[in-house]
Amino acid sequence: MLPAAFLDIAGAAKTFGSTAVLGGVDLAVRRGEFVSLLGPSGCGKTTLLRIVAGLTAADAGRVTLDGLDITRRPPHRRDVSVVFQSYALFPHLSVAENVAFGLKARGTARSSVGPTVARFLDLVQMGAYADRPVKALSGGQQQRVAVARALAVGPKLVLLDEPFSALDRRLREAMQIDLKRLLREVGTTAIFVTHDQDEALTMSDRIAVMNRGRIEQCADPATIYHRPATPFALDFVGTSTRLEGRVVRTLGDEIVVTTPAGLLRAPGHYLPGSPVLLGVRPERITLGDGGGNRVEAVLVDASFKGARVELHLTAGGAPVLVEAPALPEGAAPGAALTVSWASADTLVYPAGEAA
Amino acid sequence: MRNRPDPVALLALPALLYLGIVYAVPLAGLLVGSVVRPGGVTLAPFADFFRDPFHWTVAGNTLRVAALTTLVCLAIGYPTAVALARARGFAQAAILVAIILPLSVGVVVKAFAWQIVLRRDGVVSQILVGLGVWDEPQRLLFTEAGLVIGAANVFVPFMILPVYSVLKTIDPRVGEAATTLGASPLYRFRKVTLPLALPGIVSGIAFVFSMTASMYVIPSLLVGDRFQTLATLTGRSFLFMRNEELGSTTAVVLLALTVAIVVGSTSLSRRLGGSS
Ligand SMILES: Nc1ncnc2c1ncn2[C@@H]1O[C@H](COP(=O)(O)OP(=O)(O)OP(=O)(O)O)[C@@H](O)[C@H]1O
Ligand SMILES: [Mg+2]
Numbered sequence: 001m002l003p004a005a006f007l008d009i010a011g012a013a014k015t016f017g018s019t020a021v022l023g024g025v026d027l028a029v030r031r032g033e034f035v036s037l038l039g040p041s042g043c044g045k046t047t048l049l050r051i052v053a054g055l056t057a058a059d060a061g062r063v064t065l066d067g068l069d070i071t072r073r074p075p076h077r078r079d080v081s082v083v084f085q086s087y088a089l090f091p092h093l094s095v096a097e098n099v100a101f102g103l104k105a106r107g108t109a110r111s112s113v114g115p116t117v118a119r120f121l122d123l124v125q126m127g128a129y130a131d132r133p134v135k136a137l138s139g140g141q142q143q144r145v146a147v148a149r150a151l152a153v154g155p156k157l158v159l160l161d162e163p164f165s166a167l168d169r170r171l172r173e174a175m176q177i178d179l180k181r182l183l184r185e186v187g188t189t190a191i192f193v194t195h196d197q198d199e200a201l202t203m204s205d206r207i208a209v210m211n212r213g214r215i216e217q218c219a220d221p222a223t224i225y226h227r228p229a230t231p232f233a234l235d236f237v238g239t240s241t242r243l244e245g246r247v248v249r250t251l252g253d254e255i256v257v258t259t260p261a262g263l264l265r266a267p268g269h270y271l272p273g274s275p276v277l278l279g280v281r282p283e284r285i286t287l288g289d290g291g292g293n294r295v296e297a298v299l300v301d302a303s304f305k306g307a308r309v310e311l312h313l314t315a316g317g318a319p320v321l322v323e324a325p326a327l328p329e330g331a332a333p334g335a336a337l338t339v340s341w342a343s344a345d346t347l348v349y350p351a352g353e354a355a
Numbered sequence: 356m357r358n359r360p361d362p363v364a365l366l367a368l369p370a371l372l373y374l375g376i377v378y379a380v381p382l383a384g385l386l387v388g389s390v391v392r393p394g395g396v397t398l399a400p401f402a403d404f405f406r407d408p409f410h411w412t413v414a415g416n417t418l419r420v421a422a423l424t425t426l427v428c429l430a431i432g433y434p435t436a437v438a439l440a441r442a443r444g445f446a447q448a449a450i451l452v453a454i455i456l457p458l459s460v461g462v463v464v465k466a467f468a469w470q471i472v473l474r475r476d477g478v479v480s481q482i483l484v485g486l487g488v489w490d491e492p493q494r495l496l497f498t499e500a501g502l503v504i505g506a507a508n509v510f511v512p513f514m515i516l517p518v519y520s521v522l523k524t525i526d527p528r529v530g531e532a533a534t535t536l537g538a539s540p541l542y543r544f545r546k547v548t549l550p551l552a553l554p555g556i557v558s559g560i561a562f563v564f565s566m567t568a569s570m571y572v573i574p575s576l577l578v579g580d581r582f583q584t585l586a587t588l589t590g591r592s593f594l595f596m597r598n599e600e601l602g603s604t605t606a607v608v609l610l611a612l613t614v615a616i617v618v619g620s621t622s623l624s625r626r627l628g629g630s631s
């Protein structure tokens with residue numbers, strides 16, 4: 001990690017009762033960066049955010065923000081705003097008063113509160129609603145107010161805990177674009193929690209894939225997708241074909257693995273006899289006999305995805321997933337198909353690891 | 356558009372009938388009795404009542420004791436309600452039982468218990484002497500302070516429960532949001548928690564104030580005859596002095612004062628809470 005990280009979480013650990021929720025999490029975020037925490041329900045995403053915000057005390061670890069150790073600093077003196085999943089707007093205040101709250105709490109000059117509130121309400125396109133009570137807003141509107149409220153104070157860092165999970169798909173996609181634009185305009189560093197992989201892939205500069213209280217991989221979206229570091233990351237982000245096998249011999253920088261689908265080649269250095277797990281992304285597999293790894297499979301099912309077709313095949317009892325531009329001529333369930341992919345596109349993991 | 360009655364409102368009918376029979380009818384009788392004299396309707400009894408300085412003292416006693424008791428109940432009850440709303444599982448059940456169970460102990464029993472506690476050689480006196488607050492043992496029994504302490508004990512659940520029921524509906528994230536926006540604990544309390552808890556506090560105040568203003572048994576047992584409130588005076592008028600005119604007058608004065616103060620303070624605090 002670069003020493004110049006804007007936010008540096010080191011060894012954050014938390015146990016509730018007898019369950020270890022976070023087991024020593026390290027995460028470094030650069031100034032202005034947008035990092036997503038992606039992981040299944042209960043993996044500790046909210047707990048990690050609350051530790052950064054100071055709302056939950058960690059059992060161990062250190063949080064440094066902008067060169068200051070804030071581990072023991074109370075939440076109201078951290079300059080870290082939070083957008084909660086439930087929005088948590090102040091129900092007794094109007095839209096404008098909600099956005100003004102943090103400015104007033106910090107003793108901002110009265111003359112600059114009004115213009116700042118107006119500016120942020122305009123940024124989230126809620127200017128017309130300034131005097132409405134927040135109870136009379138739709139979910140998407142409340143969400144915008146919550147974002148405006150969090151950003152209006154000019155925080156060093158904004159933490160967003162699944163802010164779009166209550167919105168329908170179209171609104172959610174519109175909000176993703178809006179939020180990205182807004183954060184870029186304001187220049188705020190952000191950590192964004194989600195368990196929606198598409199959301200994470202679309203929005204993030206980097207994604208931290210979390211599993212059971214640990215960060216399994218933290219990298220840019222393309223690396224996360226094309227080079228998942230663990231079987232969990234392979235599974236959780238995107239779809240794939242997974243084949244368990246055993247190394248039979250090595251060929252320079254490649255290994256040959258025996259799998260239910262046949263002998264396959266993959267990059268890597270493993271001792272012969274080692275159990276391994278192979279993974280291939282569906283769009284890397286092509287119909288026909290092109291790549292270094294060739295598999296005879298039987299079509300089980302094809303589903304139409306608009307621009308692409310998703311083919312479910314089996315090879316030697318193992319499911320194989322292929323994304324193709326179109327269904328091959330005359331292919332019906334039961335048809336035999338040859339598929340292939342480059343051996344360099346095969347992902348290899350030591351087997352026995354928890355997936 | 357015609358305003359059709361909400362059928363759900365019919366559910367209030369049994370309670371209305373019941374209150375009508377046991378409350379509204381006698382109350383109307385009392386009100387009528389206080390202004391109807393042989394020879395017509397007159398407000399003279401009230402004029403007479405307020406000409407007597409003793410009655411001003413009595414009204415003052417009533418309001419002062421009610422106000423002090425309400426304050427004590429608020430000071431004790433609010434933190435208790437916060438603790439109750441934060442507690443979970445067994446702790447919460449235990450606190451609730453501790454609050455509600457004493458309600459099943461009769462007021463007379465409690466008043467007698469306080470008689471023992473507030474004596475010159477009672478626990479309170481001994482503790483205060485032991486702590487060096489008092490130089491020598493003193494009697495709290497038969498004093499106004501003793502009355503307020505005893506009354507607060509009896510009525511504090513009626514402060515705790517409405518405040519608690521409002522506090523527990525407040526999303527804890529709302530307070531956390533205020534904190535992360537830079538609000539100090541005090542600022543957060545003034546601008547978020549208090550306004551949101553206000554409806555519960557107002558009903559707690561209304562309960563405790565009206566109940567203490569009209570309590571009869573507790574002052575009878577804890578201060579005795581030399582200290583009169585409107586309620587004890589009403590009781591004496593009817594039971595001992597057989598002066599029903601005075602009794603109904605004091606009863607109506609008490610009612611009017613209580614209603615005025617409860618309604619007034621409610622609307623005042625609403626107004627204060629509404630502006631930020
Ligand atoms: N205050 C608490 N007391 C006890 N256990 C808790 C507490 N907060 C969280 N947990 C537990 O810690 C684990 C992680 O919770 P956390 O809320 O961080 O998960 P998450 O990744 O945010 O999940 P989700 O996607 O469902 O929001 C869960 O098993 C949860 O039950
Ligand atoms: Mg969560």
